[in-house]
Amino acid sequence: MFQVLFKRLPGQEEVPLPRKMSEWAAGFDLHAAVAEPVTLNPGERKLIPTGFSMAMPAELEAQIRPRSGLAYKHGITCLNSPGTIDADYRGEVKVLLINLGQEPFIIERGERIAQMLFQVVPAVQIAEVDELPDTVRGTGGFGHTGV
Template sequence: MHQVLFKRLPGNEDMQLPRKMSELAAGFDVHAAVDEPVTLSPGERKLIPTGFSMAMPAELEAQIRPRSGLAFKHGITCLNSPGTIDADYRGEVKVLLINLGQEPFTIERGERIAQMLFQVVPQIAISEVDQLPDTVRGAGGFGHTGT
């Protein structure tokens, strides 16, 4: 098991830390730590604070992803999704939301706005070569195997 340390930032003592909403949930729900309601007009994007920072082991990354209910019901989703939080980042976690719906959407303090998943990051060794091994696919790109 990996231990992740969370720190509530000043003025956010009332905020819930990320938490799983069911026993087998993959993601931890993240809450909006806005000081006052924030309205996203259709097509508008805003960076929403969460009120916490964290420290995780070097072998982990955190990914910020949309909540399916907000996306389906209101068209609210995360840009740059999944957004990566690196293990060495210690600033406040923020969520970049956009309103792809047709109506304004208001975000209230404490509202669940995204989910955060933790993933193990493999250690990779990069080697430069003059030629790559052949495969059946080769350089075939978009749509090369049919529709």
């Protein structure tokens, strides 16, 4: 098990820290730490604060992903999805939201706006070579195996 440390930022004491909403949930819901309601118009994107910063072990990354309910009901999703938070980042976690829906969407303080999943990042060593090993697929890509 990995331990992730969370620090509430000043003035954000009542905004919930990330939390799982069910026992087997994969992600931790993130809450908006906006000072006042924020309107996200159709086609508009905004960076929404969460009111916390964190420290996690070097073996982890945090991925920010959309909430399915917001995406389905309102067309609200995350740009750069999944967004990656590196283990050495110590600034406030923020969520880049976009409104792909037809109506303005109002983000209220404390509202659940995204989810965060933690993933193990494998240690990888890059090696430059002159030739790569062959495979059956070879260089085929972008739909070469069908539609």
